[in-house]
Amino acid sequence: xxxxxxxxxxxxxxxxxxxxxxxxxxxxxxxxxxxxxxxxxxxxxxxxxxxxxxxxxxxxxxxxxxxxxxxxxxxxxxxxxxxxxxxxxxxxxxxxxxxxxxxxxxxxxxxxxxxxxxxxxxxxxxxxxxxxxxxxxxxxxxxxxxxxxxxxxxxxxxxxxxxxxxxxxxxxxxxxxxxxxxxxx
Amino acid sequence: xxxxxxxxxxxxxxxxxxxxxxxxxxxxxxxxxxxxxxxxxxxxxxxxxxxxxxxxxxxxxxxxxxxxxxxxxxxxxxxxxxxxxxxxxxxxxxxxxxxxxxxxxxxxxxxxxxxxx
Numbered sequence: 461x462x463x464x465x466x467x468x469x470x471x472x473x474x475x476x477x478x479x480x481x482x483x484x485x486x487x488x489x490x491x492x493x494x495x496x497x498x499x500x501x502x503x504x505x506x507x508x509x510x511x512x513x514x515x516x517x518x519x520x521x522x523x524x525x526x527x528x529x530x531x532x533x534x535x536x537x538x539x540x541x542x543x544x545x546x547x548x549x550x551x552x553x554x555x556x557x558x559x560x561x562x563x564x565x566x567x568x569x570x571x572x573x574x575x576x577x578x579x580x581x582x583x584x585x586x587x588x589x590x591x592x593x594x595x596x597x598x599x600x601x602x603x604x605x606x607x608x609x610x611x612x613x614x615x616x617x618x619x620x621x622x623x624x625x626x627x628x629x630x631x632x633x634x635x636x637x638x639x640x641x642x643x644x645x
Numbered sequence: 646x647x648x649x650x651x652x653x654x655x656x657x658x659x660x661x662x663x664x665x666x667x668x669x670x671x672x673x674x675x676x677x678x679x680x681x682x683x684x685x686x687x688x689x690x691x692x693x694x695x696x697x698x699x700x701x702x703x704x705x706x707x708x709x710x711x712x713x714x715x716x717x718x719x720x721x722x723x724x725x726x727x728x729x730x731x732x733x734x735x736x737x738x739x740x741x742x743x744x745x746x747x748x749x750x751x752x753x754x755x756x757x758x759x760x761x762x
Contacts, residue, residue, distance in 0.1 A: 482694060489686045497679040498669075506679075514681050518689045584651055584676035591655050606665040607658035607672070608679065613665075628661060635659035642652045 470534040478525055489518050492538050495609070499542040502604035504549060505593050506585070513549050517542045539609070540619055543601060550597045587645065594641035599634035602627055651675050 465473065465487040476484030496517050497510075504510040520541050528537055588608075592600050605616040617627045654675070658668040729739055736743035 482690060485693070486686060486690050489689050493685055494680050497681050501679045511681055511685065514685065515689050515692060519693055522693050581676040581678055584648075584672075585678060587648060587651050588655065588672065588677050591652075603655075603659055606663075607655065607668050610666045610669045613661065631659055631661060635656060638656050638659055642655065645652075 471530060474525060474528060474530070474534065477522065485522060488521070488534070492535060493518075495535055496538060496542045498608040499539065499604055500546050501589070502592055502608045503546040503597070503600060505589050509549065513545055514542075516545055520545065536619065543605075543619060547597070547601065590645050591638055591641050595634055595637050599630050599637060602630050603634050603638070606631070647675060651677065 465476070465484055468476075468484070468487065470488075473484045473488050477488060493514070496514050500514045500517065501510045504513060517538065521538055524541070528534070592603065595603060601620065602616055605611045605619065606613070611619065613627050613631065614624060616622075617624045620627070651672070654668060654671055657663050658665065732743055733739050
């Protein structure tokens, strides 16, 4: 049963999930978890909260599937949910904890180092995380969309519902900030 | 992992003229990867389907409660009808006084009963 969904297209998966098919939705989660992880962990850092927000993204997706009309790709739809939930989390944290200091995030890192290769991967991901965490969230989200998700400037503007000019100017300022941040790392 | 290369890629990705489609692949080649824990999918599925069951249970409870209220309301209406009927049969009318049990009582008797004078 599960094998049959490996070949299924997104429309089949959505229709089956709408009928309450657990395995179909499991396949959706398996296919798009990395996409969500790049956005959520890129924005929030590799913290324990990122895992919770990742789960929230798929829970929200499940309950909003009846509203998905298939006009856009499922990945874009998921991406929008991920961005919205992550930005809400950042706002919530800013309000209550004034977090995002590098120290605070490092304390919450959870890694499993299996071997040398895993340790190298961890270091590489940590470097990207450090650079991203140093950015203002409104610049960070744009860099995550382009650098980690590979969206064009126009696609980024569409997902974030921002004018193209705003995305371009923020991208330019983000690049300046990144140069400064990376000099110190 | 080459930190200098990764730094270059990060800065270049924010350039307007950069091809954004290439950067994720290049970063992955350098070992940059983002994913959730191995039991992430199971956790999501369990949360969705456990919460769904809770919602169904809540709906069932709500339905049972409204059925109970409906039955209580019907019993109440039946009791009121029987009461009015019995008042009408015993007092001959369903005026406010008869409803209060004073239908056939003279005012003086009531005063006597209340004040003893």
